[in-house]
Amino acid sequence: MDKAQLRTKALQQRRQLSEAQWQRQSLELCANLQQWSVFQQxxxxxxxxxxxxxxxLEPLFERLGKTKHWGFPRCVQKNLAWHPWQWGQALTTGAYGIKVPTDQTEIWSPTTVDLLLVPCLAGDRQGYRLGYGGGYYDRLFTDPLWRAVPKAGILFEAGLREKLPHDPWDIxxxxxxxxxxxxxxxDG
Incomplete structure (x- = not known):
């Protein structure tokens, strides 16, 4: 299957999750993420x-709002800008119907970020991910400063593949x- 076919299949799988399944799996993923030493540090x-x-991931934002500092993306032309946000602060709807912080005055520099959590439709055991095809994260990862930030793909087990097709520019x-x-x- 090519990337477009895999995207369609992965989206269909996720849409078949009931509300209860989605919430349960999300809570289990949040609990698992909290056990990871890189996340803890x-x-x-x-x-x-x-x-x-x-x-x-909102249960984490609520539970760890006082101990972690959270940044969220906003689409700026074809790139992502990251803005700080704390639990309870206002949100608005940005590009693609995604929630973004209302206060967008501060933009985080990659040199101040400890970890980047990346949403994935699918991922493989070599670390390659399948996103929605817009290239926003691919462009972000080409910046050497963002490339240096540890990145974890976030996905449900059903999206895990042994091997995904990838292009030479995929990081x-x-x-x-x-x-x-x-x-x-x-690293090989």
Missing amino acids: SSRICAYFSTQREAN PLQALVTEKQIIEIS
Whole structure:
């Protein structure tokens, strides 16, 4: 299957999750993520607000709002800008119907970020991910400063593949986190 076919299949799988399954798997994934040493040691974390049945990380934002600093993306032309946000602060709807912080005056520099949580439709054991095809994260990863930030793909176990097709410009993630496991990717 090519990337477009895999995207369609992965989206269909997620849409078939009932509300209860989605919430349960999201809570299990959040609990698993909290056990990961890299997450535990991270203070400034770039994350995302769930859309299209992506794993819902909001329980972490609420529970760890005082101990972690959270940043969220906003689409600026064809790139992502990361803004700080704390639990309870206002949100608005940005591009693609995704929630973004209302206060967008501060933009985080990659040199101040400890961990980047990347939403994935699918991921493989080599660290390659399948996103929605817009290239936003691919463009982000080409920046040497963002490339240096540890990146973990967030996906449900059903999206885990042994091997995904990838292009020469695709940059692998350092880890994949599902509701059942954490896969740390070796550098080869």
